[in-house]
Amino acid sequence: MTYIQLNALDLALPALLVVLNGTLSVALQLGLERQLAAAALRMVVQLALVGYVLRVLFELGSPCWTGVAALVMVAAAAHEIGARQARPLARGRAFGLGAGCALAAAGSVTALALLTQIRPEPWYDPHYALPLLGMVLGNTMTGIALGLDALTTGAVRDRAAIEARLALGATRQVAMLPVTRAALRAGSMPIVNSMAVAGLVSLPGMMTGQILAGAEPVEAAKYQILIMFLIAGGTGLGTVAAVLGGVYLLSDGRHRLRLDRLGARKNAA
Amino acid sequence: MLLSVRGLRRLHLAASFDLVSGECVALRGPSGAGKTQLLRALADLDPNEGAVLLEGTASEAIPAPLWRGRVVYLAAEPGWWADTVGEHFPSWSSAAALAERLGLPAACGVWPIQQLSTGERLRLALVRALVSVPPPGPRVLLLDEPTAGLDEVAKAAAEALIAERRAATGMGVLWVTHDATQAGRVARRWLLVRNGLLEESPAPP
Numbered sequence: 074m075t076y077i078q079l080n081a082l083d084l085a086l087p088a089l090l091v092v093l094n095g096t097l098s099v100a101l102q103l104g105l106e107r108q109l110a111a112a113a114l115r116m117v118v119q120l121a122l123v124g125y126v127l128r129v130l131f132e133l134g135s136p137c138w139t140g141v142a143a144l145v146m147v148a149a150a151a152h153e154i155g156a157r158q159a160r161p162l163a164r165g166r167a168f169g170l171g172a173g174c175a176l177a178a179a180g181s182v183t184a185l186a187l188l189t190q191i192r193p194e195p196w197y198d199p200h201y202a203l204p205l206l207g208m209v210l211g212n213t214m215t216g217i218a219l220g221l222d223a224l225t226t227g228a229v230r231d232r233a234a235i236e237a238r239l240a241l242g243a244t245r246q247v248a249m250l251p252v253t254r255a256a257l258r259a260g261s262m263p264i265v266n267s268m269a270v271a272g273l274v275s276l277p278g279m280m281t282g283q284i285l286a287g288a289e290p291v292e293a294a295k296y297q298i299l300i301m302f303l304i305a306g307g308t309g310l311g312t313v314a315a316v317l318g319g320v321y322l323l324s325d326g327r328h329r330l331r332l333d334r335l336g337a338r339k340n341a342a
Numbered sequence: 343m344l345l346s347v348r349g350l351r352r353l354h355l356a357a358s359f360d361l362v363s364g365e366c367v368a369l370r371g372p373s374g375a376g377k378t379q380l381l382r383a384l385a386d387l388d389p390n391e392g393a394v395l396l397e398g399t400a401s402e403a404i405p406a407p408l409w410r411g412r413v414v415y416l417a418a419e420p421g422w423w424a425d426t427v428g429e430h431f432p433s434w435s436s437a438a439a440l441a442e443r444l445g446l447p448a449a450c451g452v453w454p455i456q457q458l459s460t461g462e463r464l465r466l467a468l469v470r471a472l473v474s475v476p477p478p479g480p481r482v483l484l485l486d487e488p489t490a491g492l493d494e495v496a497k498a499a500a501e502a503l504i505a506e507r508r509a510a511t512g513m514g515v516l517w518v519t520h521d522a523t524q525a526g527r528v529a530r531r532w533l534l535v536r537n538g539l540l541e542e543s544p545a546p547p
Contacts, residue, residue, distance in 0.1 A: 231421070231423070233419060233420070233422075234421035235421070235423075236417065236421060237417065237420055237421030237422065237423065238421075238423060239387060240385055240415040240416070240471075241410065241411070241414065241470070241471070241474045241475055242474075242475050242476070325389075326406075327386055327389075327406040328406040328410075329386070329387055329388060329406070330387075
């Protein structure tokens, strides 16, 4: 495959666009310039590093190191899930729930694709396993983070309504059903939206990448369809598991609403 | 004994008392003394220590939803989870008669919750507490200022409805009120929360 190689100057020029955003933030007094600079810097360092890390992992081709890389990715996703909550579950519960659900959902969906559809030799070939896991995991993370945020903010906002039902003898599942439903909808919305507009409004990232790298568009589209299904499956499973787990952690065996298990309020990133 | 409370602890409050069948006890004390905390702990809505027994059976021995179907707590600011009044009742037809007794039209079942006044909400929440739990209905009713802000006519109607239910079913009532006259009217025994302790009071405090 042939594609146009990029040099440092090719990257420096578009970086000016971020500088332009920062300038606008200063001019309009949005106070976003520091966050913007930090995020842009993080993005550059992370992606540059991951380029080198992937090169090494591909050369090694070891199942152990591929597994370690996958676990690091899951841990980072779980950390982000906690960081995106206005009021996360306290004492590591948000991390544990996020990590467990992201690993189970994204891991099983990725393994399914590797073993049944893509079938690389060996099946854990990091060339396939890691990018695939990354795409599924990134979207699953978003679904879980949105779902849990909607659940915890909904439980705080609707506390009186939930406790009114509990006080009349409802179980925690029944009392929390409206906020549970709203949380599941919130978590599923991004993937529903992106499937609905894929190819029409947006050309998804992976397909664009394959086309830029010289792949045949129809082949790239097939891959993208597979990925979209995988992402939808992973996001759905992960969000349902995380929200139901969240309902369980936000209440106790005596069917009480336990808002005391939420951490202090902070501004969502 | 209908309800026995032995060394119940919740936050800074400790309480021991009994309630016999059909009895109404008024609970008074300054704001922030822990009256609401006590009612919530009795309904097992918050983690607590100590023993609460209903007709001899400890709360832990009964599944929490079943316990709260018998020891029913009515919050000072009752919550609503659906859009219209009627949706909050197992069947509005059985609730309408009680709503009418409290001065509300039977047709208020279709009213949107958003448009209710505070007084309408309080009266409807009282009806809901009486008709929503499975038979035989509440054995103990925990009322947190159920008539605060109601006019005298509505207040009298609510008091009469509760007294009638007590006489008919032997339901016990623990009634939090800031109104000394009301405490004298509805109860023959008075409890006072002071310095984290519950004391019997010889007269309406």
